[in-house]
Amino acid sequence: MELMQLEGLDKYELDTPALLIDLDVMERNISVMADYFKGVKAGLRPHIKTHKTPIIAHKQLQAGAMGITCQKLGEAEVMATAGIRDILIANQIVGACKIRRLVNLAKHANVIVGVDNLKNAKSLSSAALEKGIKLNVAMEITMGRCGVEAGKPALALAKEIVKCEGLRFRGIWEHGAGWPDQYTKFEDRKRVHTEALKPFIETKDMLEDAGIDVEIVSGGYTATYNITAEIPGITEVQPGSYVFMDRAYKALEGLGPFDYALTVLTTVISRPARDRAITDAGLKAVTPESGTNYSNLILPQVKDAEGIELHLLSEEHGWLRLKNPSRNLEVGDKLELIPSHCCTTVNLHDRFYGIRDGKLETIWDILARGKVT
Amino acid sequence: MELMQLEGLDKYELDTPALLIDLDVMERNISVMADYFKGVKAGLRPHIKTHKTPIIAHKQLQAGAMGITCQKLGEAEVMATAGIRDILIANQIVGACKIRRLVNLAKHANVIVGVDNLKNAKSLSSAALEKGIKLNVAMEITMGRCGVEAGKPALALAKEIVKCEGLRFRGIWEHGAGWPDQYTKFEDRKRVHTEALKPFIETKDMLEDAGIDVEIVSGGYTATYNITAEIPGITEVQPGSYVFMDRAYKALEGLGPFDYALTVLTTVISRPARDRAITDAGLKAVTPESGTNYSNLILPQVKDAEGIELHLLSEEHGWLRLKNPSRNLEVGDKLELIPSHCCTTVNLHDRFYGIRDGKLETIWDILARGKVT
Numbered sequence: 001m002e003l004m005q006l007e008g009l010d011k012y013e014l015d016t017p018a019l020l021i022d023l024d025v026m027e028r029n030i031s032v033m034a035d036y037f038k039g040v041k042a043g044l045r046p047h048i049k050t051h052k053t054p055i056i057a058h059k060q061l062q063a064g065a066m067g068i069t070c071q072k073l074g075e076a077e078v079m080a081t082a083g084i085r086d087i088l089i090a091n092q093i094v095g096a097c098k099i100r101r102l103v104n105l106a107k108h109a110n111v112i113v114g115v116d117n118l119k120n121a122k123s124l125s126s127a128a129l130e131k132g133i134k135l136n137v138a139m140e141i142t143m144g145r146c147g148v149e150a151g152k153p154a155l156a157l158a159k160e161i162v163k164c165e166g167l168r169f170r171g172i173w174e175h176g177a178g179w180p181d182q183y184t185k186f187e188d189r190k191r192v193h194t195e196a197l198k199p200f201i202e203t204k205d206m207l208e209d210a211g212i213d214v215e216i217v218s219g220g221y222t223a224t225y226n227i228t229a230e231i232p233g234i235t236e237v238q239p240g241s242y243v244f245m246d247r248a249y250k251a252l253e254g255l256g257p258f259d260y261a262l263t264v265l266t267t268v269i270s271r272p273a274r275d276r277a278i279t280d281a282g283l284k285a286v287t288p289e290s291g292t293n294y295s296n297l298i299l300p301q302v303k304d305a306e307g308i309e310l311h312l313l314s315e316e317h318g319w320l321r322l323k324n325p326s327r328n329l330e331v332g333d334k335l336e337l338i339p340s341h342c343c344t345t346v347n348l349h350d351r352f353y354g355i356r357d358g359k360l361e362t363i364w365d366i367l368a369r370g371k372v373t
Numbered sequence: 374m375e376l377m378q379l380e381g382l383d384k385y386e387l388d389t390p391a392l393l394i395d396l397d398v399m400e401r402n403i404s405v406m407a408d409y410f411k412g413v414k415a416g417l418r419p420h421i422k423t424h425k426t427p428i429i430a431h432k433q434l435q436a437g438a439m440g441i442t443c444q445k446l447g448e449a450e451v452m453a454t455a456g457i458r459d460i461l462i463a464n465q466i467v468g469a470c471k472i473r474r475l476v477n478l479a480k481h482a483n484v485i486v487g488v489d490n491l492k493n494a495k496s497l498s499s500a501a502l503e504k505g506i507k508l509n510v511a512m513e514i515t516m517g518r519c520g521v522e523a524g525k526p527a528l529a530l531a532k533e534i535v536k537c538e539g540l541r542f543r544g545i546w547e548h549g550a551g552w553p554d555q556y557t558k559f560e561d562r563k564r565v566h567t568e569a570l571k572p573f574i575e576t577k578d579m580l581e582d583a584g585i586d587v588e589i590v591s592g593g594y595t596a597t598y599n600i601t602a603e604i605p606g607i608t609e610v611q612p613g614s615y616v617f618m619d620r621a622y623k624a625l626e627g628l629g630p631f632d633y634a635l636t637v638l639t640t641v642i643s644r645p646a647r648d649r650a651i652t653d654a655g656l657k658a659v660t661p662e663s664g665t666n667y668s669n670l671i672l673p674q675v676k677d678a679e680g681i682e683l684h685l686l687s688e689e690h691g692w693l694r695l696k697n698p699s700r701n702l703e704v705g706d707k708l709e710l711i712p713s714h715c716c717t718t719v720n721l722h723d724r725f726y727g728i729r730d731g732k733l734e735t736i737w738d739i740l741a742r743g744k745v746t
Contacts, residue, residue: 015470015471015746017746071688071689072689091653092642092643092704093642094641094642095388095640117643117644120704140643145645145692146642146643146651269466269519270465270489270518271490272515272518272519272520272522278518280464280467283662284720284743284745287656288662289656289661291687315444315717316445316464317519319518330492331467331490332468332492344656347657349743350743370721370742372654372722373388373390373391
């Protein structure tokens with residue numbers, strides 16, 4: 001109904017703050033990534049925590065992705081409800097309530113869940129047996145966050161998991177090897193990520209030598225997609241942010257093929273001084289961090305404007321500092337902000353406004369927004 | 374239905390992350406603030422951007438508040454729908470779409486809207502006339518963010534607003550005078566806030582001398598509630614965070630009467646190293662900033678635990694550093710986090726779980742969550 005009223009509206013006519021997708025750019029990002037993976041052995045398993053929206057996940061699958069990655073069980077439930085079958089939950093699912101939900105979900109989709117702890121694995125196994133299913137699990141190898149240590153500890157845990165009658169051991173995965181997004185230069189990221197993945201790949205070999213099938217060897221993210229994918233032994237890669245890009249990722253060398261598809265449309269609501277304009281998008285409409293790197297902030301950027309700098313986000317307002325601005329700013333004028341961190345910004349909004357050639361084409365509810373459990 | 378199933382559940386049985394309210398503490402915070410205002414001339418107009426939930430606003434009104442403050446038009450719409458009549462929108466409402474919504478809302482509640490710009494005032498006036506109403510406006514006097522300059526510029530604007538036939542000039546308001554929450558000591562806050570409010574109060578006098586009624590003189594927030602309220606001429610104060618409190622406010626001397634009522638319940642999902650535990654609450658479940666002060670972060674604190682420090686929030690995980698921890702932490706254990714900034718944390722969640730004596734009493738949807746427009 002609402003879309004029927006609004007379709008074809010110029011994007012600058014939308015009420016603000018509004019989360020816009022440039023559909024042409026997003027579709028190009030999706031196909032550029034999918035095309036890359038057509039040329040390598042590893043598969044593409046995009047992380048949907050970035051967009052949390054089934055139609056975008058379906059577009060990624062149609063372009064060639066082998067399945068999707070989720071972070072939260074609630075995201076996986078939304079995606080399964082939207083007909084998506086192959087879902088890796090790259091996280092530990094802990095606690096009686098969640099495990100019941102997970103096992104029920106596994107009756108409706110091909111879910112593979114992370115595990116790094118024997119007690120948890122046994123709880124998963126019991127719950128699966130009770131429901132008469134086998135639950136797919138993949139063991140997380142730690143790169144400094146969650147996970148079991150590579151090498152012997154991983155082998156010991158895998159041997160125990162294999163004994164769990166309710167589980168089917170599918171492989172291993174990692175997140176963050178070398179934390180390469182700290183490094184702007186491609187060659188630096190390649191060196192630290194490749195080095196950090198060595199014990200991961202060695203663990204795969206060690207499990208196979210022990211007679212354990214390791215069908216899935218999954219890892220990487222947007223910052224490393226074409227590094228991870230080319231490491232022998234890797235079977236799939238989990239990039240998420242490429243679909244929209246953001247300031248943090250665009251700062252990295254080697255991500256040139258992907259462009260900004262996501263912006264926050266905002267209105268100038270006050271012009272209290274010659275060098276200051278205040279907009280209606282604050283911390284509740286766009287996030288000020290770039291992942292874990294919130295001690296060294298890259299704030300959102302004003303698109304297509306010189307001399308207009310967003311220098312502060314307060315709870316409800318964006319503070320612009322003007323210095324020989326390339327455009328005049330009056331109360332009521334609208335600007336687009338390029339987010340610092342697309343994933344956490346998307347999670348603030350209830351819907352995307354899909355724009356093509358400057359006009360509203362579609363509205364998509366962000367169905368897994370706020371699905372933190 | 375869900376509440377019927379869950380009522381009486383021990384809070385540690387809830388699935389996580391979950392946003393908990395300690396109802397006894399919240400009710401005490403509400404009554405402590407209301408009782409303070411019974412002893413002063415100024416009225417209490419709590420800011421509901423903190424909780425975004427009608428039932429809590431109604432509790433504040435029942436305790437003695439004269440009305441509420443909102444930041445966003447969408448919040449005011451939710452509150453009016455829930456039967457709340459007296460609403461100050463302490464913000465500029467700009468743009469044709471929002472102005473139409475505002476004027477329609479004003480038919481259903483006693484809305485007073487901020488204004489700091491003549492062109493916007495004229496648009497508001499025209500829209501009101503078209504609907505056959507008079508719209509209440511209150512002029513924002515700038516303290517460094519939005520607003521018109523105190524003194525002559527304010528007088529000049531007020532004279533023009535008074536001429537607008539669709540508007541009823543109700544008074545003035547401010548936000549942030551002296552930005553006193555930078556100062557921990559009460560006496561420092563009192564000094565800078567009182568000093569910064571002088572031109573604000575002088576503006577009131579100047580308008581009255583010019584024959585303009587200034588019925589509303591509104592300002593202040595939790596950090597200054599008992600400073601602002603005692604300044605002669607102030608008619609009402611707009612504290613928000615006192616209802617829940619948070620780490621940023623609790624660090625301020627003089628806010629002792631208010632206690633932490635809000636926590637994020639989180640589960641340990643991985644214990645990858647002796648000194649590291651990882652939980653399921655990251656940046657999408659609790660915010661890392663304290664208002665504008667996100668360059669000097671106070672991270673959320675683990676409640677009732679020594680030697681367990683949250684030192685990093687990544688997108689989906691909380692990273693705990695353990696150093697002689699007062700309690701053992703195993704996978705599946707639950708902890709409560711005290712947020713750094715209650716307002717932005719609430720905005721991430723869809724519901725509150727109301728807890729009394731450790732048991733679930735009620736579930737409240739956060740109806741104005743995400744109402745950024």
